[in-house]
Amino acid sequence: MRTLKFLLRKELLQIFRDPAIFRILFIMPMVQLLILPLAADYEIKNINLGVVDHDHSTYSRKMIDKITSSGYFRLRDYSATYTQALHAIEQDKTDLILEIPSQFERNLVKESESDLLISVNAINGVKAGLGAAYLQGIIHDYNQEIRMEWIQNLRFNPLPIIDVTSTNWYNPNMNYRVFMVPGILVMLVTMIGSSFASNNIVREKEMGTIEQINVSPIKKTQFIIGKLVPFWILAITVLTLGLILARLVYGIIPLGHYSTIYFFASIYLVAILGLGLLLSTYAQTQQQSMLVSFFVTMIFNLLSGLYTPIESMPQWAQVITWFNPVSYFIQVMRMVMLKGSSLADIEHHILAMLGFAIFFNGWAILNYRKRSG
């Protein structure tokens, strides 16, 4: 016990003595937490629209008015021909072309049917998909309005219409920040936990200090716990700062208990730090451990469901996410923050995380050798 106390004391002394590390540890994640959520906004606004109106009728003008007044679209180009409109897309002036055929109004009135063409620049897939969907939605609305005008004097609607009204549960205003900030916080805590801890042991290898430790009667477990605990404390501190920031800056107040988050985080960090320690037992230089932990956290973060829903990934990628501790923590964060889930609801996540913790740390302890062959 006494040995462990001194190991911990030494580790903390070293961390607090390096002002640069200290600054990097606390200021960097805070700055990222302030910048990233603003950038990771999924709502698409200001889609540049190009219109080719061959009809020049009241109906077509009304429709264009309705589209531009929605707030999602900006009318940037008004061309006479489709070729000209396409040219505008090529020059990146517009993202979408809406082509209204001549006789649009006449066909609509006479034959109750008319065609429209939407062409989308699909280089940015998200923007293209959402833009086309918004546009279709608006045109659909417009279509309804016209029908209402024609048939308003009828008592009964001759055509059955399904009217859909939707409610957004757990996040009524579809505020993406409530959704993104907790996820980004998890990502930051993970990055600190895994790469910082692994670099620390490798640094001892590089300096040769580990040689002295190896010749001493210190036990492997003592050494590893001595490395785990200080970084666990640091990561929990960063998490706390992040949660405070989320509350003060983004006004995110979890529906569930903070204690649920902390309970899960404490197991999660043991697992992630264990992974860092495991990497360090293989790496010989700090460059190696940096690159490998960069590689691992990159995959973990992209396959975590933070940016894209796990359900829409291909089956093989979904299988990978089962073995990704980050995805569990992001799910838990969102569940507790938005749904107010309690410990009982995340039981399955806790068990999985315990498994990760035992697996990574066990492997690290087994692989840490005080002597070489």
Added chain:
Amino acid sequence: MKAIVVEDIVKKYRVGKAEVSALEGISFSVDHGEIFGIIGPDGAGKTSLFRILTTVLLADSGFASVDGFDVVKDYKKIRNQVGYMPGRFSLYPDLTVQENLEFFAAIFNTTIKENYDLVKEIYSQIEPFKNRRAGQLSGGMKQKLALSCALIHKPSVLFLDEPTTGVDAVSRKEFWEMLHRLKVQGITILVSTAYMDEATLCDRVGLIQKGVLLSVNTPKRVISEFKDALWAIRAKEMYPLMEAIKADPSVLSCYPFGQYHHVTFHNKAESKAQLERIIKNGNYTDVEIFPIQANIEDCFMALMKE
């Protein structure tokens, strides 16, 4: 029982596909309270030997024991009672002098207070700087701190791997004085060095080269075993002189030694005549020739040449 026993230790490293032999069947033993020097050039296998004896490296074959404990089976016991000072400074540069010493005392389950007597003499010299970070100490002070840290748990055997490499002459002298005082306290010391002049300060020395132990003896015996006639020669034109001597077929060896070249010949009896003949053939001024007694470096040079 001997303090250190090494029997036929073999260690090979794999470098890519090639196998490099670091130790090729080394055997020797060290008595209790003895200062045993391992002398050899860089890459001779000194550090591998030290790491095997301090239980952090496994030998490919052979047997070794420290204080009667097998380095493979009883490594835990050995780790409790040996002090190891690696060749490279390996204390925490970001901890202060005192913090380093406290830390190493703690990991050996002891305190500075408990064994202060043992390190007092060495530690008192760096105590005025005890709040300075170890990384900011001078070379000599680092060495003293490292020795203090290796001694703080009162080891029975002390392993010092090239402790004086990169340390100035005065600090080196001081360091060896400290070792002699530790010896008086009954601590066995195995020390390696690349400086041959330090060999005379050991009780016994082993000369190691390319993983082979060439000779184990007291420094005096090593010198007395030198059988060749040794001549010192000097002239104003030192470098051309050496070239000329080395080129002569009658010369066995020629090494520059401070102000003189030390020369031996295949034919002992005609040494002087040979030297004078070489000088006559060249254009040298202020020539000085006289026979000298071999020192330990001459002996090692001769041994290594064999």
